[in-house]
Amino acid sequence: MKTLLRALLRVLFRFRAYNESVLRTPGPVLLVPNHVSLLDWLLLGVCLEKDWKFVVSSLVAETNWLFRLVMKNRRTFPIDTLSPYAARHMAEYLQQGGRLVLFAEGRLTHTGCFMKLFEGTGFLLHKTRAKIIPAYIRNAVRLRIFTRHANLKQWRPSISVHFGAVLESPDTGHTPAGQARLFLTNWLRDRMVQQQFDVEMELGPQTVLEAITRNARERMNQTAYEDAARKEVPYRRLVLGAEVLAGEWRRRLTGAEGNRVGVLLPNVGATPVVIISLWAAGHVPALLNYSAGTTSMLACSRLAGLRQIISSRAFVERGRLEVQPFLDAGLEILWLEDIRAGLSTGQKLAAWAITLLRAGLQNPRLRPEDSAVILFTSGSEGTPKGVELTHTNLLANIRQMLAVTDFEDNERLFNALPMFHSFGLTVGTLLPLVRGIFVFLYLSPLHYRVVPTVVYDRDCTVLIGTNTFLNGYARRAHPYDFRRIRYLFAGAEKVQENTATTWARHFGVRVLEGYGVTECSPVLSVNTPMSVRHGTAGRFVPSVEWRIEPVDGIAEGGRLFVRGPNVMKRYLNPEADAQFQALGGWYDTGDLACVDADGFLTLLGRLKRFAKISGEMVSLTAVEDALAGAFPQYGSRCEVAVISRPDADKGELLIAVSNEPRLELKEVREAVQARGLSNLCAPRQIVSVPEIPKLGSGKVNHRALAEQIAQTSAAQSVPAPSAAQARRTPAVSTTPSPARRSRASHRPRPKRGSS
Secondary structure (H helix, E strand, O other): OHHHHHHHHOOOOOEEOHHHHHHHHHOOOEEOOOOOOOOOOOOHOOOOOOOEEEEHHHHHHOHHHHHHHOOOOEEEEEEEEOOOOHHHHHHHHOOOEEEEEEOOOOOOOOOOOOOOOHHHHHHHHHHHHEEOOOEEEOOOHHHHOOOOOOOOOOOOOOOOEEEOOOOOOOOOOOOOOOHHHHHHHHHHHHHHHHHHHHHHHHOOOHHHHHHHHHHHHHOOOOEEEEEEEOOEEEEEHHHHHHHHHHHHHHHHOOOOOEEEEEOOOOOHHHHHHHHHHHHHHHOEEEEEEHHHHHHHHHHHHHOOOOOOEOOOHHHHHHHHOOOOOHHOOOOOOEEEHHHHHHHHHHHHHHHHHHHHHHHHOOOOOOOOOEEEEEEEEOOOOOOOOOEEHHHHHHHHHHHHHHHHOOOOOOOOEEEOOOOOOHHHHHHHHHHHHHHEEEEOOOOOOOOOOOOHHHHHOOOOEEEEEEEHHHHHHHHOOOOOOOOOOOEEEEEEEEOOOOEEEEEEHHHHHOOOEEEOOOOHEEEEEEEOEEEOOOOOOOOEOOEEEEEOOOOOOOOOOOEEEEOOOOOEEEOOOHEEEHHOOOOOOOOOEEEEEEEEEEEEEEEEEEHEEEEEEEOOOEEEHHHHHHHHOOOHHEEEEEEEEEEEEOOOOEEEHHHHHHHHOOOOHHHHHHHHOOOOOOOHHOEEEEEOOOOOOOOOOOOHHHHHHHHHHHHHHHHHOOOOOOOOHHEEEEOOOOOOEEEEEEHOOOOOOOOOOOO
């Protein structure tokens, strides 16, 4: 019978099972699969020997005669799920050398992803020390009539079962029983998530182009994304547009395949089409950061060896960008408006026919290790670096995020982060296109009044942003605007306590902080509803290895190094790349961090953002966090950044820079002391500026800020400028430290009439 059923599954669903040899492991052993369909018992049963028993609920078995027939027989182990002795009965069976199949989630998935595991699983492992075999049932969630998940349904999906290596549960030592159960349950879930990621990386599409094409083939009439012009782009039009443009790039772009091409476009409907079409034509898009200015973009263009840049006249005119410097540097600009106007009906029909015949875009010469995109670091603390990410890097990070979140088919993601920002590209754009969920692309994250309205109007359920942008939205939004938000991911900068509190109290939304860097595609760790700890950057995503090296003068934590499939291929900067390659696959984040016993990452600040004062290392980031939201009397727009400069007495001194001219140094020092920081952390000077410079991601541009303050200090040290020069000098005022102000106030005043 087992052979007949297996043959039937093979015919209907092209069924395959991998690594079945582990099923011969003698008891006590526990087989723990994911639970995605009502056929899971059959998919596993055709692989198991007769002594394996399925743990089933006796209450569910009594629902009707069919359930009673299937769930109460010699191959099942019925338990009363409401009884506190259920886990004990299973433990006794295992201790006698039994072999059990346990659906530890306790129910069918409603999301298509892993649900939580019940702690009874940890109890079994703690009590019996049984071996564990994780199993991943792939694609059964797509069965049309046997699942509860609203996934893309198919009559005959290709189904496989992947049995993992036999695991020995870790020794919990003298840990209290309750903590041991929780630890073992979480440990097992991590192993199952890791197995899912490994299988998808091995059997799934190997390039981003292939992944998007395969998804588009199944969802041709579904809307892929929409932009601010309210233009809906279905997958059919996305694929057709990319095929048309790919033909144009083959004719217009110079250089062989693999040539880098600049992309200077905002979050509009054409941008994903351009990126995908470049992949189809065999070229590598280099996304230019238009918020950094023309000088920086020219430097990045030279670094990447660009010859041509794809842009839009409407965008350049609206953004008031200068294009003449690019032309003077010998760069050719390809205007999308000109290309669109030059397309003939015959070209469009030919592209439509090719797309129809091939059922999607193809580039057989594209390999997983080939470069997929060139991004440039923000340069907040130095010269921007060119980062070369491969298709494997991007796909790995997309699947790492999908493995730890439970995105559903009906999710609606809002992305206002520009695509030259790695978070906006990978999580905000490519992940929805690979997963098949709707995304709304908005032009700018700085439209604080408009963004909440659009999120509300389009019923978005997923929002990504940075601390700065989230603060801006919170100031302008109606409490009802974010009623549908399920996931609010924040990255790029540390989420401040005031931001998290505001969103929780005013909107009922929990901010899920994550951590990433451009060089890692970018996500390294993230909080999720399944695993969250406030104040941390979450737990590392699957397949990311980490180590922390001590730093002289830093008592807590150390320098964070990471390694994984999402870590970049190389830097374009020779010196920086030599340092990266010397680490043998490890990436030095330059961040100080610590990791607790449960694996949650806490960031302590950038190593470069520490000042040595009187021999002690002081975190400038910690001081900024203490000052964030500390001055409500000046309104929500009051911002304070902290920089340092050399000091003859104490090595370095801290300077508080604010956009609020009424803020006094005394208030700043009191706020620092109120947060329990030492006197060494209190700024000794305050500087007022009209506006604190920001990067495109919303982070403070500390490099530009330090240069601005240094230039102002130098200007103040020279003779008084003329009236014309004074008009060109930035409006910056400084307040001395209390000690200096006190000495000034006690100087003897000149007698009346004396000169």
